[in-house]
Amino acid sequence: MRALVSAFVNASRPARTRALAQISGIGHAYAAPRGAHRLVGTWVPDVALEGGRLHEALRGGRFALITPEPYDDGGARGQRLAVERWASGARRTTVLVRPDGYVAWASDSAGPAEIETALAAHVG
DSSP: OHHHHHHHHHHOHHHHHHHHHHHHSTTOOOOOOTTOOTTTTOBOOOOEETTEEHHHHTTTTOEEEEESSOOOOTTTTGGGEEEEEBSSTTOOOEEEEOTTSBEEEEESSOOHHHHHHHHHHHTO
């Protein structure tokens, strides 16, 4: 049976990709609250940002707020939050990434008040 399953997984690229994601842990997603953005609870790969890479921003156990437009939190959260912008100007989603690389909150049309509410709820 193991040989049969292995042969199927190796022959099918989507099955192989899904199996590898599950084994490595990056295929896991957390349950999102009802009505949350579709990205909430999913793992974020190491994407390019204007100031570097996402996983560099997460170092030291920080949250990362990635926005399409400039945002200034006034330094109120100090070393707990890295504020970054997407490297590609075509993205419109604002994303708050937890230190473990999973999306805590996201919005396609977030204003400063909505961002502040999300930061207060997740970062403190």
